[in-house]
Amino acid sequence: MTRVVIVGGGPGGYEAALVAAQLGAEVCVIDRDGLGGSAVLTDCVPSKTLVATSEVMTQVRDSGELGLRIGRAAPSLGGVTVDIAKVNARVKALARAQSEDIERQLQREGIRILRGTGRLEGPDQVVATLTDGGTEVLPADVILIATGAHPRVLPHAQPDGERILTWEQVWDLDELPQRLVVVGSGVTGAEFAGAYNALGVDVVLVSSRDRVLPTEDADAASVIEDVFTRRGMTVLSRSRAERVERRGDGVVVTLTDGRVVEGSHCLLAVGSVPNTADIGLEKAGVAVDERGFVEVDRVSRTSARGVYAAGDCTGVLMLASVAAMQGRIAMWHALGDAVQPLNLEEVAATVFTSPEIATVGWSQADVDSGRVQAVGVKLPLPRNARAKMQGIHEGFVKLFCRPGTGIVVGGVVVAPRASELIYPVSLAVSGQLTVDQVAHAFTVYPSLSGSIAEAARQLHRRQ
Numbered sequence: 001m002t003r004v005v006i007v008g009g010g011p012g013g014y015e016a017a018l019v020a021a022q023l024g025a026e027v028c029v030i031d032r033d034g035l036g037g038s039a040v041l042t043d044c045v046p047s048k049t050l051v052a053t054s055e056v057m058t059q060v061r062d063s064g065e066l067g068l069r070i071g072r073a074a075p076s077l078g079g080v081t082v083d084i085a086k087v088n089a090r091v092k093a094l095a096r097a098q099s100e101d102i103e104r105q106l107q108r109e110g111i112r113i114l115r116g117t118g119r120l121e122g123p124d125q126v127v128a129t130l131t132d133g134g135t136e137v138l139p140a141d142v143i144l145i146a147t148g149a150h151p152r153v154l155p156h157a158q159p160d161g162e163r164i165l166t167w168e169q170v171w172d173l174d175e176l177p178q179r180l181v182v183v184g185s186g187v188t189g190a191e192f193a194g195a196y197n198a199l200g201v202d203v204v205l206v207s208s209r210d211r212v213l214p215t216e217d218a219d220a221a222s223v224i225e226d227v228f229t230r231r232g233m234t235v236l237s238r239s240r241a242e243r244v245e246r247r248g249d250g251v252v253v254t255l256t257d258g259r260v261v262e263g264s265h266c267l268l269a270v271g272s273v274p275n276t277a278d279i280g281l282e283k284a285g286v287a288v289d290e291r292g293f294v295e296v297d298r299v300s301r302t303s304a305r306g307v308y309a310a311g312d313c314t315g316v317l318m319l320a321s322v323a324a325m326q327g328r329i330a331m332w333h334a335l336g337d338a339v340q341p342l343n344l345e346e347v348a349a350t351v352f353t354s355p356e357i358a359t360v361g362w363s364q365a366d367v368d369s370g371r372v373q374a375v376g377v378k379l380p381l382p383r384n385a386r387a388k389m390q391g392i393h394e395g396f397v398k399l400f401c402r403p404g405t406g407i408v409v410g411g412v413v414v415a416p417r418a419s420e421l422i423y424p425v426s427l428a429v430s431g432q433l434t435v436d437q438v439a440h441a442f443t444v445y446p447s448l449s450g451s452i453a454e455a456a457r458q459l460h461r462r463q
Contacts (some may be wrong), residue, residue, distance in 0.1 A: 010037020361410030
């Protein structure tokens with residue numbers, strides 16, 4: 001029986017464990033903080049739970065257009081107030097429940113779980129330092145490194161867990177910030193800024209680039225920035241934080257150009273650092289890049305024979321779905337099952353702002369730069385009948401296809417629940433469907449998904 005040792009119990013680790021057990025391996029997972037990792041305990045599940053609450057607030061605030069009247073206690077929020085202590089209690093309870101569900105699933109499959117940390121003692125052995133004391137030596141035929149990453153902090157902005165916070169620490173707040181300064185306008189910063197703004201917090205978003213969400217579709221990012229400013233958020237573009245200091249019951253953020261921004265709290269959202277230090281990678285012959293991320297190929301192999309890696313510690317694409325796929329691919333490859341290498345052009349991703357941004361496949365930037373030969377069409381969502389009914393005033397559907405064959409190669413959806421609407425586009429990209437095939441499939445009338453079919457029909461005329 002093949003012995004598989006997995007260091008880390010996040011999506012890359014636990015999904016790999018399930019595949020390995022299914023294929024008949026003897027599997028041990030070494031986990032430090034709880035099954036599910038940061039994705040379940042402090043990042044993805046908690047943040048999207050907070051976003052779900054903020055979405056309800058946004059719907060309530062905008063409900064007057066639909067003819068609803070809701071209270072007078074907080075006119076700007078439609079008469080609804082937020083109990084952030086209760087929100088955060090629910091966030092943490094859901095995270096714990098999800099982690100426990102994952103643990104029970106692994107136990108049902110006969111997977112051994114060790115509480116502690118793992119260190120490689122070569123490419124065929126892991127030493128587990130157990131939380132309750134002692135160590136255990138684990139011989140391994142296959143090792144998977146799935147140790148994740150942690151929030152990056154600035155040299156002169158050290159989190160204290162009370163006023164200066166990372167996204168892992170906001171869940172202990174029992175009162176809403178009066179004025180929240182969010183440093184970083186990438187996906188994490190934009191999601192938290194939008195959520196807290198919807199909950200009624202005065203938010204200042206410090207963005208070092210020309211626009212928020214600089215790595216996203218430019219048209220989509222422009223929509224989100226316009227929504228942010230219209231809803232009262234202050235967006236400081238081309239601004240970089242140099243120092244964050246706590247002063248009494250508040251914080252002072254000093255920018256590199258000398259400007260000073262004051263707030264009650266500061267949230268640092270300036271990227272992630274891989275958890276790869278002091279886990280024996282060099283001794284095992286596992287190469288890392290200059291930032292400390294484990295280098296892997298498209299089937300999750302590292303430079304050491306028999307050692308694989310998955311998830312945020314690889315820096316490939318920091319999404320739970322990608323981590324899980326990397327972990328599965330690693331086990332399929334290591335244990336001799338059929339495997340398809342990771343294809344990042346088929347990855348669907350979402351920014352959980354309001355509205356959401358969902359993307360898959362080749363992007364507008366790829367088309368404009370000539371990296372891919374494709375034609376595209378963009379349909380404003382407010383023209384859609386269902387959007388009119390729901391009071392949706394911003395958003396769009398964008399679709400790209402090959403000019404000769406009409407094969408769909410990418411798409412962007414900016415809309416409420418774009419994370420759900422991107423699925424048919426994702427199917428088209430992964431299945432190499434043509435725009436005609438997409439256009440000929442029935443959609444419900446009225447529906448937002450009808451705009452996807454309409455975009456496909458328009459691309460037929462443009463070929």
